[in-house]
Amino acid sequence: xxxxxxxxxxxxxxxxxxxxxxxxxxxxxxxxxxxxxxxxxxxxxxxxxxxxxxxxxxxxxxxxxxxxxxxxxxxxxxxxxxxxxxxxxxxxxxxxxxxxxxxxxxxxxxxxxxxxxxxxxxxxxxxxxxxxxxxxxxxxxxxxxxxxxxxxxxxxxxxxxxxxxxxxxxxxxxxxxxxxxxxxxxxxxxxxxxxxxxxxxxxxxxxxxxxxxxxxxxxxxxxxxxxxxxxxxxxxxxxxxxxxxxxxxxxxxxxxxxxxxxxxxxxxxxxxxxxxxxxxxxxxxxxxxxxxxxxxxxxxxxxxxxxxxxxxxxxxxxxxxxxxxxxxxxxxxxxxxxxxxxxxxxxxxxxxxxxxxxxxxxxxxxxxxxxxxxxxxxxxxxxxxxxxxxxxxxxxxxxxxxxxxxxxxxxxxxxxxxxxxxxxxxxxxxxxxxxxxxxxxxxxxxxxxxxxxxxxxxxxxxxxxxxxxxxxxxxxxxxxxxxxxxxxxxxxxxxxxxxxxxxx
Amino acid sequence: xxxxxxxxxxxxxxxxxxxxxxxxxxxxxxxxxxxxxxxxxxxxxxxxxxxxxxxxxxxxxxxxxxxxxxxxxxxxxxxxxxxxxxxxxxxxxxxxxxxxxxxxxxxxxxxxxxxxxxxxxxxxxxxxxxxxxxxxxxxxxxxxxxxxxxxxxxxxxxxxxxxxxxxxxxxxxxx
Ligand code: SF4
Numbered sequence: 001x002x003x004x005x006x007x008x009x010x011x012x013x014x015x016x017x018x019x020x021x022x023x024x025x026x027x028x029x030x031x032x033x034x035x036x037x038x039x040x041x042x043x044x045x046x047x048x049x050x051x052x053x054x055x056x057x058x059x060x061x062x063x064x065x066x067x068x069x070x071x072x073x074x075x076x077x078x079x080x081x082x083x084x085x086x087x088x089x090x091x092x093x094x095x096x097x098x099x100x101x102x103x104x105x106x107x108x109x110x111x112x113x114x115x116x117x118x119x120x121x122x123x124x125x126x127x128x129x130x131x132x133x134x135x136x137x138x139x140x141x142x143x144x145x146x147x148x149x150x151x152x153x154x155x156x157x158x159x160x161x162x163x164x165x166x167x168x169x170x171x172x173x174x175x176x177x178x179x180x181x182x183x184x185x186x187x188x189x190x191x192x193x194x195x196x197x198x199x200x201x202x203x204x205x206x207x208x209x210x211x212x213x214x215x216x217x218x219x220x221x222x223x224x225x226x227x228x229x230x231x232x233x234x235x236x237x238x239x240x241x242x243x244x245x246x247x248x249x250x251x252x253x254x255x256x257x258x259x260x261x262x263x264x265x266x267x268x269x270x271x272x273x274x275x276x277x278x279x280x281x282x283x284x285x286x287x288x289x290x291x292x293x294x295x296x297x298x299x300x301x302x303x304x305x306x307x308x309x310x311x312x313x314x315x316x317x318x319x320x321x322x323x324x325x326x327x328x329x330x331x332x333x334x335x336x337x338x339x340x341x342x343x344x345x346x347x348x349x350x351x352x353x354x355x356x357x358x359x360x361x362x363x364x365x366x367x368x369x370x371x372x373x374x375x376x377x378x379x380x381x382x383x384x385x386x387x388x389x390x391x392x393x394x395x396x397x398x399x400x401x402x403x404x405x406x407x408x409x410x411x412x413x414x415x416x417x418x419x420x421x422x423x424x425x426x427x428x429x430x431x432x433x434x435x436x437x438x439x440x441x442x443x444x445x446x447x448x449x450x451x452x453x454x455x456x457x458x459x460x461x462x463x464x465x466x467x468x469x470x471x472x473x474x475x476x477x478x479x480x481x482x483x484x485x486x487x488x489x490x491x492x493x494x495x496x497x498x499x500x501x502x503x504x
Numbered sequence: 505x506x507x508x509x510x511x512x513x514x515x516x517x518x519x520x521x522x523x524x525x526x527x528x529x530x531x532x533x534x535x536x537x538x539x540x541x542x543x544x545x546x547x548x549x550x551x552x553x554x555x556x557x558x559x560x561x562x563x564x565x566x567x568x569x570x571x572x573x574x575x576x577x578x579x580x581x582x583x584x585x586x587x588x589x590x591x592x593x594x595x596x597x598x599x600x601x602x603x604x605x606x607x608x609x610x611x612x613x614x615x616x617x618x619x620x621x622x623x624x625x626x627x628x629x630x631x632x633x634x635x636x637x638x639x640x641x642x643x644x645x646x647x648x649x650x651x652x653x654x655x656x657x658x659x660x661x662x663x664x665x666x667x668x669x670x671x672x673x674x675x676x677x678x679x
Contacts, residue, residue, distance in 0.1 A: 189637035211562020274572035
């Protein structure tokens with residue numbers, strides 16, 4: 001059989017999710033999944049999560065860009081781990097054990113991840129959480145053997161104004177032999193706050209999963225709700241969402257391009273990018289009344305409408321950005337001292353990017369071209385023109401170049417959207433009923449994937465928001481290997497993974 | 505040719521003027537007031553250590569923007585330092601995640617007195633939207649002696665600048 005895993009999944013019991021189906025597999029069918037996945041490398045694992053009774057996996061059939069969900073009962077017995085077949089499953093399996101208490105049989109790694117032993121309860125999302133009052137255990141790190149190896153612990157509080165997380169470097173001389181991340185410091189219990197509420201209430205948490213990705217996560221959450229309820233937002237709302245999404249991409253790409261240069265002690269591009277970005281943020285504020293566009297995308301549509309002079313302000317700010325990109329790129333390329341720091345640094349092997357199904361600039365700089373904006377029937381992108389740049393070089397430089405190319409594409413997209421902005425309603429009414437939906441929206445880091453299940457009174461019964469960083473963080477560990485410690489900030493910034501987005 | 509470039513640079517407006525929506529007078533006034541009060545007490549500058557107790561990263565974006573050339577916080581004598589040991593101010597964002605409790609306590613213990621603790625953003629003020637979760641403390645006051653609240657989700661860079669200034673004024677009045 002050509003596609004053993006796909007046919008195994010589609011042989012399950014369909015559960016009525018939209019727009020891609022979720023199949024419930026018996027524990028024995030699920031048990032065959034790891035072996036079947038080994039034989040079908042084109043079926044990428046995009047996410048793995050749970051609810052109180054079941055474990056759910058989302059796969060993408062890469063050749064056709066079709067997503068499919070698979071589930072299996074997990075309460076009361078151990079489900080078969082997918083990590084032996086898909087390395088990206090490791091951190092999800094650790095999280096599932098901690099949040100829901102479901103144990104993955106045969107897992108590669110089940111050490112604590114989000115739960116540092118400091119919450120008053122264990123398995124907070126299980127049907128019956130267990131009160132906990134014990135000592136917080138010391139974290140365990142993977143052993144590293146070899147002569148002259150020493151460790152450098154960094155964090156959780158870092159030197160710069162950035163999010164907290166712990167990095168454990170094992171170093172031989174100047175060279176990093178292994179980096180191990182320890183995250184979870186920002187765990188806010190977000191899912192527990194969203195469960196049992198209405199989508200209109202819960203969207204404000206989606207907007208705050210990762211503040212830099214507020215538009216993409218709000219849209220993905222809203223689109224999942226709309227898929228569950230069979231609602232289509234009005235055309236004007238979809239256009240405005242795309243406008244905000246591209247503006248979010250632009251301000252983040254500018255920010256990170258500047259920071260990468262700054263981490264190579266090259267302050268000038270950082271200063272210019274900061275200035276251009278501030279111009280964009282102010283235009284956004286003039287257009288939408290919030291510099292980051294939080295709480296603008298809502299289930300059913302958007303609110304409020306773009307301000308009367310908003311389009312003008314946005315176009316002026318983007319003109320300044322567009323005018324300066326060639327000069328900044330010239331400076332970036334012409335300085336050997338800067339190029340020396342970014343070219344060949346932090347190389348991510350294309351086969352690893354594929355194995356982890358890394359999205360966004362991390363994937364696209366290492367040959368994996370997936371972009372959720374290209375998914376079929378994804379309005380308004382299916383009627384807009386844009387290119388998705390892909391490179392193979394896989395180094396810091398390639399990730400920067402992807403972002404700079406995307407800047408130009410996004411600016412062109414903003415113009416197209418504003419040129420063709422339909423008039424009319426901004427919000428479609430949401431019926432009160434049950435349903436289940438999945439959606440993917442391409443944020444600046446990659447696709448934000450949201451799955452949601454509503455009960456008959458329209459309240460959230462189960463959900464999972466999967467930030468793209470889930471599949472990118474582990475690759476940073478691989479990319480830094482054999483680089484010098486001093487290049488870590490550059491590598492890190494070229495990935496710019498979200499801490500809050502994966503700590504939940 | 506160098507001359508045309510030099511001429512252009514000479515006649516160009518300063519960068520702080522390029523942003524039409526900046527209340528430049530406010531920022532300048534803030535800078536002057538800051539100079540007047542903080543110089544007396546701290547010799548012209550405040551060293552700030554930013555600590556994220558579990559934010560969504562929205563507050564960090566705006567705190568970082570304080571350093572861009574438009575706000576240029578250094579002209580007011582405000583600067584970020586890498587270690588709490590060098591800091592006069594702890595600028596804390598996030599709802600105080602339980603997983604950050606120990607790190608935040610250590611940051612405070614490492615910050616010499618006199619020092620000020622500023623809670624930045626609705627999360628740091630009272631937990632914000634995350635209030636009531638099993639994993640947070642509902643604001644950083646549970647862990648740190650807070651001197652000043654700068655609410656907002658996130659507060660804008662201009663609000664952050666104003667906030668830092670009002671802290672100085674309040675402290676000066678206490679003397
Ligand atoms: S106050 Fe708002 S922007 Fe700041 S960390 Fe909290 S949710 Fe994010």
